[in-house]
Amino acid sequence: EPSVKQQEPKLKETSTEKTAPPIESSTESGKDNLNLIVVGHVDAGKSTLMGHLLFKLGCVSKKVIQKYEHETEKIGKQSFVYAWVLDEVEEERGRGITMDIGKSKFETSSKSITLLDAPGHKDFIPNMISGATQADAALLVIDATAGEFETGFESGGQTREHTLLIRSLGVNQLIVVINKMDNVSWSQQRFDEISQKLGAFLHQVGFKDADVCYVPCSGLMGINLIEKPKDPSTAWYKGPTLIDSIDKFNLPERPINKPLRMCVHDIYKNIGTYSVSGRIETGYMNVGNKVSIQPKGEVAVIKSLTVDDVSRSTAFAGTYVSVVLTNVDVESMCVGHVLCDLQHPIPVSNRFEAKIVLFDLIYPITKGYPITLHLLSLVDPVVITKLNAQLHKVTGEVMKKNPRCLMKNTAAIVTVETSRPICMELYKDVREFGRFMLRDSGVTVAAGLIVNIL
Numbered sequence: 001e002p003s004v005k006q007q008e009p010k011l012k013e014t015s016t017e018k019t020a021p022p023i024e025s026s027t028e029s030g031k032d033n034l035n036l037i038v039v040g041h042v043d044a045g046k047s048t049l050m051g052h053l054l055f056k057l058g059c060v061s062k063k064v065i066q067k068y069e070h071e072t073e074k075i076g077k078q079s080f081v082y083a084w085v086l087d088e089v090e091e092e093r094g095r096g097i098t099m100d101i102g103k104s105k106f107e108t109s110s111k112s113i114t115l116l117d118a119p120g121h122k123d124f125i126p127n128m129i130s131g132a133t134q135a136d137a138a139l140l141v142i143d144a145t146a147g148e149f150e151t152g153f154e155s156g157g158q159t160r161e162h163t164l165l166i167r168s169l170g171v172n173q174l175i176v177v178i179n180k181m182d183n184v185s186w187s188q189q190r191f192d193e194i195s196q197k198l199g200a201f202l203h204q205v206g207f208k209d210a211d212v213c214y215v216p217c218s219g220l221m222g223i224n225l226i227e228k229p230k231d232p233s234t235a236w237y238k239g240p241t242l243i244d245s246i247d248k249f250n251l252p253e254r255p256i257n258k259p260l261r262m263c264v265h266d267i268y269k270n271i272g273t274y275s276v277s278g279r280i281e282t283g284y285m286n287v288g289n290k291v292s293i294q295p296k297g298e299v300a301v302i303k304s305l306t307v308d309d310v311s312r313s314t315a316f317a318g319t320y321v322s323v324v325l326t327n328v329d330v331e332s333m334c335v336g337h338v339l340c341d342l343q344h345p346i347p348v349s350n351r352f353e354a355k356i357v358l359f360d361l362i363y364p365i366t367k368g369y370p371i372t373l374h375l376l377s378l379v380d381p382v383v384i385t386k387l388n389a390q391l392h393k394v395t396g397e398v399m400k401k402n403p404r405c406l407m408k409n410t411a412a413i414v415t416v417e418t419s420r421p422i423c424m425e426l427y428k429d430v431r432e433f434g435r436f437m438l439r440d441s442g443v444t445v446a447a448g449l450i451v452n453i454l
């Protein structure tokens with residue numbers, strides 16, 4: 001159903017002149033943008049780490065820190081101060097354009113980093129799905145404390161599930177933050193032990209060794225975040241700090257030369273006009289241009305564009321944008337609809353073949369299994385109508401044709417049927433629109449890639 005929110009009319013008018021196609025997409029500061037997601041087991045220290053990093057980078061005012069220092073002292077929980085800072089930042093960003101995914105920004109020497117998602121939230125998986133589909137790279141935070149790494153890594157812990165999830169959704173660069181090193185007296189032996197155990201697992205799920213690095217930190221004490229650690233106990237570590245490691249991530253290829261695709265995340269009602277927001281996945285858009293809105297194929301005109309509250313005449317792949325549309329009947333607009341290039345609209349179908357990776361299932365999946373599809377912001381009931389083959393989880397080779405059911409922690413090729421026509425692409429053509437998650441009763445049961453549109 002269309003989710004239409006009321007919003008103060010705040011979008012400024014812009015000129016309707018067309019601009020030449022862009023060469024590069026970069027931010028105001030001239031630095032290229034990278035979307036980063038932070039994952040890891042509950043209590044690994046994600047909020048504290050990111051809150052402290054943002055503070056050290058000057059993204060949080062002294063006043064805010066002092067306020068929290070005072071409040072946390074009162075309740076005897078001084079160590080919560082940085083996690084609270086992150087919540088404050090979240091609230092602050094909440095006042096901007098409302099989006100499904102909150103974001104805060106910081107800069108490294110060569111990049112502008114958008115931090116996706118709210119790493120402090122305990123119920124992380126649903127947010128993480130939409131976050132991970134937009135992430136270019138990830139931080140996996142591990143608690144080095146004796147027994148804690150083991151808890152997070154074993155069955156039931158979130159370390160494995162989060163890692164599989166981000167990998168299945170195409171994230172291939174990773175920093176493993178071995179955190180709370182202060183709890184283990186900066187033991188090199190502990191660092192090596194965790195790096196080795198995780199390394200074997202990461203290799204198995206398809207991360208290339210060259211795309212993974214391990215950084216020891218203390219988020220709470222703020223050690224090895226932006227300054228090299230000085231204490232003699234840390235002398236064995238010769239690698240980069242956390243911020244320098246983040247700076248070394250490879251920039252993703254921004255598909256600005258492909259036809260325009262933007263998946264609608266939110267719909268707002270202004271006086272007489274409607275605006276939609278979301279991320280431009282491929283291509284670019286200009287004020288004054290016509291766009292086709294799929295799957296219904298209506299044509300609308302872009303009246304204005306806003307990026308980070310600033311009015312623009314052009315916006316490129318990789319940016320979150322708010323778009324005011326005219327000529328459109330909004331009753332027919334839904335979250336999950338796609339704004340496309342008029343000449344090259346996105347394929348629309350109600351049946352596709354996909355390669356899926358199954359996580360922890362309670363019941364095995366059989367033919368006719370009803371399930372919920374999440375594809376970017378689209379959420380729709382679907383049915384798995386055919387089990388074509390079971391695959392080897394790591395190598396992908398066919399183990400069994402037409403299996404009767406699919407068990408947990410396996411991979412398979414299946415046919416999926418939607419209840420109405422939806423927008424989709426082959427993963428090999430446009431990965432953003434070709435990957436999805438399947439959820440059942442509020443639990444993520446599988447991630448998948450579209451290999452054939454039927």
Ligand code: GDP
Pocket residue numbers: 040041042043044045046047048049079080083119120121179180181182183217218219220221
């Ligand atoms: P999250 O659930 O992963 O976001 O974890 P939090 O940031 O909320 O931290 C969980 C707990 O671990 C809190 O009590 C923190 O004070 C504590 N903590 C976080 N980072 C560190 C650290 O570097 N060292 C120590 N000793 N404790 C930490």
